Amino acid sequence: MRSGNPLGxxxxxxxxxxxxxxxxxxxxxxxxxxxxxLYQMVPxxxxxxxxxxxxxxxxxxRFLGVYGRASRYTSFGALLSMNIKPDKNPYFNKVKNIAVxxxxxxxxxxxxxxxxxxxxxxxxxxxxxxxxxxxATHVSQLLEKAKINRVITIDPHTTYALKILYPEYTDxxxxxxxxxxxxxxxxxxxxEANSEKHVDGVTIHDPCFYARYLEIxxxxxxxxxxxxxxxxxxxxxxxxxxxxxxxxxxxxxxxSHEIAKNRIAELKSSNYQxxxxxxxxxxxxxxxxxxxxxxxxxxxxxxx
Amino acid sequence: MKNVYQTIHTQQxxxxxxxxxxxxxxxxxxxxxxxxxxxxxxRELRAAKIEINNNFQYWIDASxxxxxxxxxxxxxxxDAKMARKIIGEIIETGKIVVKTKSMVSEEIHLREYLQKLGxxxxxxxxxxxxxxxAGQRPMHMVVPALHLSxxxxxxxxxxxxxxxxxxxxxxxxxxxxxxxxxxxxxxxxxxxxxxxAESGSIFLIENEGNIRLSTSLPETYISIIGIDKILPExxxxxxxxxxxxxxxxxxxxxxxxxxxxxxxxxxxxxxxxNGRKKSDExxxxxxxxxxxxRCQLECPVFQITGSVWGGDTYGGxxxxxxxxxxxxxSEEVYLSCICGKCKEVCPMDxxxxxxxxxxxxxxxxx
Numbered sequence: 001m002r003s004g005n006p007l008g009x010x011x012x013x014x015x016x017x018x019x020x021x022x023x024x025x026x027x028x029x030x031x032x033x034x035x036x037x038l039y040q041m042v043p044x045x046x047x048x049x050x051x052x053x054x055x056x057x058x059x060x061x062r063f064l065g066v067y068g069r070a071s072r073y074t075s076f077g078a079l080l081s082m083n084i085k086p087d088k089n090p091y092f093n094k095v096k097n098i099a100v101x102x103x104x105x106x107x108x109x110x111x112x113x114x115x116x117x118x119x120x121x122x123x124x125x126x127x128x129x130x131x132x133x134x135x136a137t138h139v140s141q142l143l144e145k146a147k148i149n150r151v152i153t154i155d156p157h158t159t160y161a162l163k164i165l166y167p168e169y170t171d172x173x174x175x176x177x178x179x180x181x182x183x184x185x186x187x188x189x190x191x192e193a194n195s196e197k198h199v200d201g202v203t204i205h206d207p208c209f210y211a212r213y214l215e216i217x218x219x220x221x222x223x224x225x226x227x228x229x230x231x232x233x234x235x236x237x238x239x240x241x242x243x244x245x246x247x248x249x250x251x252x253x254x255x256s257h258e259i260a261k262n263r264i265a266e267l268k269s270s271n272y273q274x275x276x277x278x279x280x281x282x283x284x285x286x287x288x289x290x291x292x293x294x295x296x297x298x299x300x301x302x303x304x
Numbered sequence: 305m306k307n308v309y310q311t312i313h314t315q316q317x318x319x320x321x322x323x324x325x326x327x328x329x330x331x332x333x334x335x336x337x338x339x340x341x342x343x344x345x346x347r348e349l350r351a352a353k354i355e356i357n358n359n360f361q362y363w364i365d366a367s368x369x370x371x372x373x374x375x376x377x378x379x380x381x382x383d384a385k386m387a388r389k390i391i392g393e394i395i396e397t398g399k400i401v402v403k404t405k406s407m408v409s410e411e412i413h414l415r416e417y418l419q420k421l422g423x424x425x426x427x428x429x430x431x432x433x434x435x436x437x438a439g440q441r442p443m444h445m446v447v448p449a450l451h452l453s454x455x456x457x458x459x460x461x462x463x464x465x466x467x468x469x470x471x472x473x474x475x476x477x478x479x480x481x482x483x484x485x486x487x488x489x490x491x492x493x494x495x496x497x498x499x500x501a502e503s504g505s506i507f508l509i510e511n512e513g514n515i516r517l518s519t520s521l522p523e524t525y526i527s528i529i530g531i532d533k534i535l536p537e538x539x540x541x542x543x544x545x546x547x548x549x550x551x552x553x554x555x556x557x558x559x560x561x562x563x564x565x566x567x568x569x570x571x572x573x574x575x576x577x578n579g580r581k582k583s584d585e586x587x588x589x590x591x592x593x594x595x596x597x598r599c600q601l602e603c604p605v606f607q608i609t610g611s612v613w614g615g616d617t618y619g620g621x622x623x624x625x626x627x628x629x630x631x632x633x634s635e636e637v638y639l640s641c642i643c644g645k646c647k648e649v650c651p652m653d654x655x656x657x658x659x660x661x662x663x664x665x666x667x668x669x670x
Contacts, residue, residue, distance in 0.1 A: 247642055248641050
């Protein structure tokens with residue numbers, strides 16, 4: 001991972017998400033918005049996964065070991081993603097939304113491109129402890145040198161990596177808060193942000209890592225309630241949520257697709273629009289033909 | 305992973321699992337709601353099994369001593385080959401053997417071995433018999449033929465001269481077919497759901513009644529017991545079978561068998577180690593498993609692949625750990641989503657995703 005991310009994409013292509021943002025981002029302070037670059041990578045991941053799905057189970061594939069399968073991401077990633085220009089990345093908007101929401105709630109934070117890095121979670125998931133430790137040490141040292149005291153994370157995988165794994169694998173000693181926690185905390189102090197009741201309810205797809213690994217389950221529900229949405233629990237929700245299939249898209253796009261199909265069937269049965277809060281889930285569902293909204297879209301409309 | 309890929313095109317597997325899950329999931333919830341003591345039992349059982357894991361040799365010796373005092377011949381097989389040899393020498397050749405569904409016998413490929421020695425061997429659990437006749441592997445530990453339709457089963461059973469018109473008719477005819485085997489059988493073989501070192505009792509649960517017949521009618525009975533099934537006392541063994549059946553979804557089970565002695569009929573016990581005792585700390589956690597199979601049905605990957613994914617014998621998320629203990633680490637550990645649902649539903653609170661991640665680390669180092 002010389003590029004610092006599993007797709008081998010030049011980092012600046014992912015950190016320019018704030019271009020065109022009307023608000024100004026601070027760069028002096030000790031609370032950092034740490035995007036972990038995962039949202040920004042989704043269009044690239046989708047493109048590579050679609051390509052690899054076509055190759056899967058061909059003779060070509062059978063010669064690859066499992067690790068080879070994952071590292072194809074780097075080989076094909078950079079190649080296939082060359083023509084996704086930063087200003088054409090639709091996932092930049094989701095990160096922008098989050099920045100605007102935080103700012104609207106008067107939550108102080110800074111953003112510095114050089115400090116925002118991929119967490120290395122795929123290395124951990126692959127069982128490559130040493131490379132994960134090396135990567136995590138590099139990322140955490142950058143933060144410590146910059147005297148960052150607190151990071152705000154915006155997706156479940158990066159949150160899990162920084163909050164749970166980094167202290168275990170490195171000397172990382174920085175407070176990690178997830179944006180949903182901090183948004184709820186700040187909404188609690190205010191009146192119902194925009195109490196106009198929305199006619200349609202929403203269904204929540206709980207990302208596995210939020211629900212079962214980090215216990216971030218009630219926060220999105222309470223936020224949605226605050227901004228006037230009723231939520232309807234779908235079959236297999238909260239701690240019993242079903243996986244979207246995304247975690248194995250680098251190993252087997254075909255299986256990942258089949259798993260997504262099963263979850264999509266459960267979500268569709270609610271007849272309400274589905275919201276979630278994980279770029280991996282959103283990306284995988286979209287690849288499999290199911291459009292799902294990111295919670296930040298609703299929060300932005302609800303409070304700004 | 306070639307075989308795993310074929311499962312995508314076998315829709316009957318996912319349909320069978322979905323139906324089984326729909327049928328059992330609410331029953332598990334209901335069991336927990338109605339009998340809250342089950343959660344306490346599971347916790348107590350976990351603590352007892354940890355103690356056994358940490359002192360395997362002591363508990364193996366205690367179990368052997370109890371059985372020997374009761375006059376029952378006992379063997380300790382260090383691996384599958386030795387277990388097959390011991391049982392082969394007892395049964396020899398030209399015998400009729402009735403078997404109950406047993407994962408530990410799948411683990412040592414016993415049926416095939418006894419057939420090679422020239423014995424007539426019959427599975428007596430309906431689903432397992434269908435799997436035997438079809439020449440397949442069980443698709444789930446408890447519901448081995450969940451992937452086969454009524455039409456498939458009608459066709460498969462024709463191979464042994466059973467011509468049924470529907471599921472009910474087939475079941476009746478299989479009963480008649482097996483009745484003759486039970487009566488003529490020289491040997492009955494079972495696994496063991498829980499073993500009490502205190503009394504030397506073998507605890508077995510079932511819903512069909514075939515275990516009762518297989519373990520009582522034949523002149524000689526052999527029980528194969530994975531050393532992970534040893535528990536200190538009858539109390540824990542009872543709790544274990546309750547937890548196992550409740551978390552699978554069938555509680556209480558139709559029959560509970562407790563077998564001690566069979567005078568004047570003969571009985572043998574074969575304890576099987578096969579990698580269990582030497583498991584390292586991480587893998588020992590897998591040995592706390594009571595094999596209710598709930599993690600399998602709830603796993604998003606298993607819901608597509610059935611037991612084809614997850615190793616040689618056990619399949620699914622728990623199969624990864626069991627295969628590593630009893631056979632080898634499979635490349636298929638990489639197909640797990642690590643989504644954590646297996647841990648969420650495990651009554652024994654086994655951190656299965658952590659075991660799978662550990663196996664990935666070991667696989668990379670190989």
